[in-house]
Amino acid sequence: MRALQFSEYGPADVLHVAEVAAPHAGPGRVRIAVRASGVTPADTYLRSGRFGERLSLPHVPGIDAAGVVDEVGEGVTGVRAGDEVFGMVDLALLGGANAEFAVLTAWAPKPAALSWEQAGGAAGNVETATRALDLLGVGDGTTLLIAGAAGGVGTVAIQLAAARGAKVIGTAGPATQDFVAGLGAVPVVYGEGLGDRVGQVDAVLHCAGTVPDLVAITGSPDRVVTIADLSGEHGIRLTHTAGGPGADPQALHGLEIAAELAVQGKFTVPLAGVFPLAAAADAHRLSETGHAHGKIVLV
Numbered sequence: 082m083r084a085l086q087f088s089e090y091g092p093a094d095v096l097h098v099a100e101v102a103a104p105h106a107g108p109g110r111v112r113i114a115v116r117a118s119g120v121t122p123a124d125t126y127l128r129s130g131r132f133g134e135r136l137s138l139p140h141v142p143g144i145d146a147a148g149v150v151d152e153v154g155e156g157v158t159g160v161r162a163g164d165e166v167f168g169m170v171d172l173a174l175l176g177g178a179n180a181e182f183a184v185l186t187a188w189a190p191k192p193a194a195l196s197w198e199q200a201g202g203a204a205g206n207v208e209t210a211t212r213a214l215d216l217l218g219v220g221d222g223t224t225l226l227i228a229g230a231a232g233g234v235g236t237v238a239i240q241l242a243a244a245r246g247a248k249v250i251g252t253a254g255p256a257t258q259d260f261v262a263g264l265g266a267v268p269v270v271y272g273e274g275l276g277d278r279v280g281q282v283d284a285v286l287h288c289a290g291t292v293p294d295l296v297a298i299t300g301s302p303d304r305v306v307t308i309a310d311l312s313g314e315h316g317i318r319l320t321h322t323a324g325g326p327g328a329d330p331q332a333l334h335g336l337e338i339a340a341e342l343a344v345q346g347k348f349t350v351p352l353a354g355v356f357p358l359a360a361a362a363d364a365h366r367l368s369e370t371g372h373a374h375g376k377i378v379l380v
């Protein structure tokens with residue numbers, strides 16, 4: 082099969098399309114013929130070596146995808162060959178989605194309301210946003226601040242939080258205010274004086290930007306959950322699923338919830354860019370600007 086891969090750590094140019102052996106669905110898994118798959122910042126960190134040289138090379142990147150089921154592993158019920166699904170690969174492999182075929186460990190039916198591109202980039206950010214919102218106890222009446230609201234996770238988190246009945250405030254750059262407002266958040270510009278512009282909030286989800294202002298806004302580090310600050314310096318809760326001490330279980334129930342919200346017209350996946358597999362280096366470069374608006378997807 083055709084797959085994106087890299088054989089050495091380095092800049093985006095190390096990415097190339099290669100012919101590799103297709104994976105097969107083991108017990109509890111399904112294989113899909115991929116129609117679209119996501120690019121996340123973590124894919125770029127793994128490729129560059131910023132996360133350490135921990136992969137077995139060559140490596141096929143990508144953690145989420147959407148496509149048509151073509152193999153159903155032993156013990157799997159409720160899904161058949163020909164079904165359209167979106168979902169995630171085995172996290173322990175740290176990749177495998179940016180390919181012609183991918184094996185999923187978690188999935189939900191693809192709602193017709195999401196295009197293949199939107200569904201292909203949905204699962205990872207939905208899982209992450211759901212996990213963080215659950216940890217923060219976001220529900221009806223919560224006032225939630227999302228720092229980094231215009232990114233892949235932020236755009237999804239706005240909508241999932243609003244669907245829970247939260248009032249959402251989202252930080253973004255001056256050029257991205259309308260984009261964030263269109264997803265259901267009150268936009269505020271990040272940077273100096275943020276606390277004055279935001280007022281009082283119950284909880285903060287940190288996806289981008291500086292942390293100390295956010296702790297000051299809630300008055301307590303206990304009300305801030307980060308997905309992006311790995312420093313451990315601010316006393317706030319980091320949530321991740323990378324294994325080892327402190328890893329959280331995946332919030333996979335979010336996939337069905339997001340699919341249902343999409344059917345109701347209450348959830349979409351804004352696309353920052355759609356690139357053919359052969360132009361994946363451009364997709365990684367866009368991610369590396371730190372200013373992608375929505376999700377980056379490969380087809």
Ligand SMILES: NC(=O)c1ccc[n+]([C@@H]2O[C@H](COP(=O)([O-])OP(=O)(O)OC[C@H]3O[C@@H](n4cnc5c(N)ncnc54)[C@H](OP(=O)(O)O)[C@@H]3O)[C@@H](O)[C@H]2O)c1
Nearest residue numbers: 122229231232233234253254257271289290308309372373
């Ligand atoms: N721990 C986990 O489980 C987990 C899971 C997924 C992602 N992550 C991490 O979480 C982070 C966010 O992921 P993502 O996919 O949402 O990234 P992304 O899509 O690359 O985020 C880009 C967004 O960040 C915004 N941004 C840049 N600087 C900002 C600032 N100073 N204040 C507020 N917003 C700012 C940009 O908005 P403007 O252009 O308007 O500035 C842009 O829309 C990444 O570091 C990623 O590695 C962690």
